[in-house]
Amino acid sequence: MTREEKLKVLxxxxxxxxxxxxxxxxxxPRLAEDIDMIMSEIQEIEETIRLEKEILxxxxxxx
Numbered sequence: 001m002t003r004e005e006k007l008k009v010l011x012x013x014x015x016x017x018x019x020x021x022x023x024x025x026x027x028x029p030r031l032a033e034d035i036d037m038i039m040s041e042i043q044e045i046e047e048t049i050r051l052e053k054e055i056l057x058x059x060x061x062x063x
Contacts, residue, residue: 007045014038 001009017038021031
């Protein structure tokens with residue numbers, strides 16, 4: 001699975017977890033933990049993708 005595919009899956013999972021969080025309210029703290037975990041993973045992947053693009057851009061400029 002590519003990073004982009006994983007990012008798409010995580011964003012879909014985040015939508016579902018947020019939907020459950022809204023539907024069930026704050027009575028289940030595990031939902032908030034799931035949201036935090038998924039958001040952290042999404043941010044990490046997005047940052048990795050951004051850095052890879054920067055590196056590729058610099059490599060192309062030097063070529």
